[in-house]
Amino acid sequence: MSNYFNRTTSVAPLVVFRIGLGFMLFLGTIRFWLNGWIEGLYISPKYFFPYYGFDFVVPLGNYTYALFFICGLSALFVALGFLYRLSSITLFLSFTYIELIDKTTYLNHYYFITLICFLMMFLPAHVYFSVDAYRKEHIRANTVPQWCIDSIKLFVSTLYICAGIAKINPDWLLHALPLKIWLPARNDMPIIGFLFNYTWVFYLFSWFGCIYDLCIPFFLWNKRTRIVAYFFVVVFHVLTSMLFPIGMFPYIMIITALIFFSPTFHERIISFIIDLLPTLSKSVASNKTYIYSNFKKRFVLGVFFAFFAIQFVMPFRYLLYPGQLFWTEEGYRFSWRVMLMEKAGYTQFTVKDGNGKYIIVNNEEFLTRQQEKMMSTQPDMMLQYAHILADYYELQGFVNPSVYVDAYVALNGRIGKSMVDTQVDLAKEKESLGHKYWIINYNE
Amino acid sequence: MSRLKRILLLVCIAIIGCIVSCKPRTSDNTIPAKGNDSDRSLMLVNIADNIILPTYANFDLKLTDMISKSDAFRNAPTEVTLTEFRTAWADAYIEWQKAALFDFGPATDYTLNSFLNLYPTNVSAIQANITAGNANLENFSFYSAQGFPALDYLINGIATSDADIVSLYDTDIDAAKRNAYLLKLTNQMRLKFDGVNNAWKNNYRNTFIASTGNGVNASTSVMVNGIVYYYERFLRSGKFGIPSGAMVNGTLLPGNVEAYYSKALAKTLAETAHQSFVDFFNGKGVNTGITGPSLFSYLNALDAKDATTSVLISKEITTQFDVVKTKLDALTGEDLSNEVSTQNANMIAVYNQMQIATRMLKVDMCSALSITITYTDNDGD
Numbered sequence: 001m002s003n004y005f006n007r008t009t010s011v012a013p014l015v016v017f018r019i020g021l022g023f024m025l026f027l028g029t030i031r032f033w034l035n036g037w038i039e040g041l042y043i044s045p046k047y048f049f050p051y052y053g054f055d056f057v058v059p060l061g062n063y064t065y066a067l068f069f070i071c072g073l074s075a076l077f078v079a080l081g082f083l084y085r086l087s088s089i090t091l092f093l094s095f096t097y098i099e100l101i102d103k104t105t106y107l108n109h110y111y112f113i114t115l116i117c118f119l120m121m122f123l124p125a126h127v128y129f130s131v132d133a134y135r136k137e138h139i140r141a142n143t144v145p146q147w148c149i150d151s152i153k154l155f156v157s158t159l160y161i162c163a164g165i166a167k168i169n170p171d172w173l174l175h176a177l178p179l180k181i182w183l184p185a186r187n188d189m190p191i192i193g194f195l196f197n198y199t200w201v202f203y204l205f206s207w208f209g210c211i212y213d214l215c216i217p218f219f220l221w222n223k224r225t226r227i228v229a230y231f232f233v234v235v236f237h238v239l240t241s242m243l244f245p246i247g248m249f250p251y252i253m254i255i256t257a258l259i260f261f262s263p264t265f266h267e268r269i270i271s272f273i274i275d276l277l278p279t280l281s282k283s284v285a286s287n288k289t290y291i292y293s294n295f296k297k298r299f300v301l302g303v304f305f306a307f308f309a310i311q312f313v314m315p316f317r318y319l320l321y322p323g324q325l326f327w328t329e330e331g332y333r334f335s336w337r338v339m340l341m342e343k344a345g346y347t348q349f350t351v352k353d354g355n356g357k358y359i360i361v362n363n364e365e366f367l368t369r370q371q372e373k374m375m376s377t378q379p380d381m382m383l384q385y386a387h388i389l390a391d392y393y394e395l396q397g398f399v400n401p402s403v404y405v406d407a408y409v410a411l412n413g414r415i416g417k418s419m420v421d422t423q424v425d426l427a428k429e430k431e432s433l434g435h436k437y438w439i440i441n442y443n444e
Numbered sequence: 445m446s447r448l449k450r451i452l453l454l455v456c457i458a459i460i461g462c463i464v465s466c467k468p469r470t471s472d473n474t475i476p477a478k479g480n481d482s483d484r485s486l487m488l489v490n491i492a493d494n495i496i497l498p499t500y501a502n503f504d505l506k507l508t509d510m511i512s513k514s515d516a517f518r519n520a521p522t523e524v525t526l527t528e529f530r531t532a533w534a535d536a537y538i539e540w541q542k543a544a545l546f547d548f549g550p551a552t553d554y555t556l557n558s559f560l561n562l563y564p565t566n567v568s569a570i571q572a573n574i575t576a577g578n579a580n581l582e583n584f585s586f587y588s589a590q591g592f593p594a595l596d597y598l599i600n601g602i603a604t605s606d607a608d609i610v611s612l613y614d615t616d617i618d619a620a621k622r623n624a625y626l627l628k629l630t631n632q633m634r635l636k637f638d639g640v641n642n643a644w645k646n647n648y649r650n651t652f653i654a655s656t657g658n659g660v661n662a663s664t665s666v667m668v669n670g671i672v673y674y675y676e677r678f679l680r681s682g683k684f685g686i687p688s689g690a691m692v693n694g695t696l697l698p699g700n701v702e703a704y705y706s707k708a709l710a711k712t713l714a715e716t717a718h719q720s721f722v723d724f725f726n727g728k729g730v731n732t733g734i735t736g737p738s739l740f741s742y743l744n745a746l747d748a749k750d751a752t753t754s755v756l757i758s759k760e761i762t763t764q765f766d767v768v769k770t771k772l773d774a775l776t777g778e779d780l781s782n783e784v785s786t787q788n789a790n791m792i793a794v795y796n797q798m799q800i801a802t803r804m805l806k807v808d809m810c811s812a813l814s815i816t817i818t819y820t821d822n823d824g825d
Binding site for chain 1: 483484485656657658659685690691692693694746747748749750751752753755757760799802803804806807808810811812813814816817
């Protein structure tokens with residue numbers, strides 16, 4: 001084992017990954033900006049839903065643009081390998097801050113970016129073919145510890161396998177849900193649209209998706225199957241991007257999966273670019289190995305061990321909670337559960353006080369459509385919203401307001417059910433990591 | 445693999461990437477396979493050609509008739525012309541209930557519901573506008589001083605006896621100003637409705653039926669979001685939830701019912717509105733009476749049913765519509781302000797059943813139809 005941690009390999013795959021990731025995030029930031037989502041998601045809402053324990057992350061109003069500017073610029077700098085240490089840290093911090101502002105914008109894709117940016121802060125992705133390497137000869141190196149590259153591969157593999165395990169559930173495999181609901185809505189697509197009028201197609205897609213997620217890391221890791229596996233990566237993600245509104249993620253995964261290719265492959269990509277811009281050859285003129293100092297190595301490996309230990313456990317923490325995971329969503333996030341369920345909800349909140357006042361809340365006055373949509377299916381957000389309402393109506397003259405919710409939620413096409421005990425005053429409930437007793441059990 | 449091949453591979457990937465990322469943002473404008481029950485274009489065509497366009501055409505006639513009766517009344521205010529005006533007003537108001545639910549596309553662009561039927565009407569604003577003579581009806585604060593509710597006040601509520609009403613438009617010192625305001629109101633209704641109706645007749649119909657995708661701007665999404673919003677806000681809250689006090693403190697607001705001054709129309713308006721919604725859901729042609737492709741048949745084509753109980757979502761919804769109808773039938777009279785004051789439990793009962801129907805429409809139907817409500821990326825959780 002200690003032998004493994006001394007092994008070195010070409011830095012090229014990590015460098016190509018750095019460039020790909022940096023540019024994708026740079027473009028992603030611009031896309032986000034141009035779509036008006038900075039305004040729509042982070043500035044115009046009146047209220048926000050911070051994560052438990054992260055209440056100190058507050059929305060920044062118009063400074064959110066500055067935050068996105070820093071994020072986009074950092075991503076560009078990471079791609080160029082310019083001031084890499086600093087820019088990889090500001091990229092991680094700015095991106096993570098943005099994600100922490102409002103829970104209703106949570107996407108597994110963004111969580112993936114946060115974590116990969118976390119890893120990248122510790123990796124020497126700038127020692128070769130970068131502005132930093134161009135400028136400073138002493139940092140140049142063309143080989144790095146093998147584990148630096150393997151850690152990215154391991155992380156990507158974890159993601160796929162956990163996503164695959166999550167698909168092993170009766171709805172996905174036995175009922176082809178939720179694809180059975182989502183795919184017919186795309187039956188007007190050119191060429192393949194007609195397929196989505198046939199039930200067997202939903203089962204095919206479901207089973208293929210599950211098997212794909214479970215197997216693809218192994219096939220990518222194996223040299224003999226790699227090309228074919230990568231072909232499937234491209235097909236799979238291009239297909240999902242055409243079928244579902246999932247933004248940049250498919251492309252990020254297509255780029256990321258290149259990390260599995262051999263060093264020679266990546267060296268050729270780099271030399272291909274150098275052929276076009278010969279002046280860059282200075283930045284690759286090195287035969288050194290990047291060596292972490294003893295302390296640094298211990299520290300980084302310690303951080304990475306802890307990171308992966310958490311990663312292996314997080315997706316399964318739901319086992320500690322009673323009740324049906326898809327219904328309560330206790331332990332649902334941060335677990336690579338992607339495209340797993342069709343959930344829709346309708347919540348009617350009633351605020352009352354001891355003097356006989358009451359009002360049925362119009363959610364539109366408090367939340368954006370996106371926020372209302374997310375809140376209406378997720379109990380922890382209902383609780384946060386109940387407290388927002390209690391605080392608001394207290395100022396409006398309600399004495400010790402109590403807040404009740406009639407939450408009607410449909411899961412995977414089944415007729416809706418009540419999600420929350422309508423007799424429980426949510427204003428008196430506190431958020432915690434414990435089970436929320438006021439969620440009504442989901443009985444099929 | 446040679447270097448050349450590898451570069452070729454990269455180029456291929458880049459090209460594929462470009463093709464994919466350059467595809468139109470949504471496939472809202474593609475042509476679906478014809479003939480399937482789950483073909484949304486058939487549903488959109490039926491709804492546009494057999495429901496929306498004829499409903500607007502029918503309303504157009506009633507509106508024209510009402511305006512001519514209004515003109516006749518203004519030119520010669522008598523109890524006879526007043527009665528004729530009232531009848532035409534009621535007919536047009538009833539007809540409007542059949543069109544109000546198309547609260548999407550042009551009707552939303554023109555905020556037609558707000559211009560034609562915002563109630564309770566603002567009597568002091570009406571009085572002030574009459575006196576001033578130059579009120580700008582586009583002004584947001586005057587939305588509630590125009591349309592059917594304002595006419596309701598001007599021809600039913602402005603004085604107690606018909607003779608007194610007539611004299612206000614005939615011999616009263618402000619008679620000319622009142623007549624001018626009547627004209628202003630009917631002109632405004634004409635203008636707003638024509639804007640919407642012409643948009644449908646000219647090109648929106650084609651835009652509507654061609655946009656068969658399921659993106660947030662595709663017709664199915666826009667339509668479903670629009671009608672569900674209408675059911676919740678205008679039918680449930682506007683007609684029953686607010687006047688009955690069910691939504692705030694239990695405070696009875698008998699003055700907030702629709703057609704408050706007429707006293708002889710509100711129940712019919714509510715029943716007509718609800719029945720029109722049901723017919724829309726079932727795809728029933730307005731003039732033909734024949735049911736065609738609809739939300740009902742589309743839900744069935746998708747085999748939308750509870751995975752556990754096998755109850756069809758379409759059936760669940762229509763059954764609930766029937767329950768609402770029985771509660772509407774149980775309202776004791778046309779005068780719903782009286783109902784609020786004396787039999788409010790009947791109003792609450794309608795509200796409660798409409799609330800259940802709203803949940804089904806918003807959650808069960810929208811979920812089964814995979815309706816998109818926001819623009820942002822999602823990963824399905």
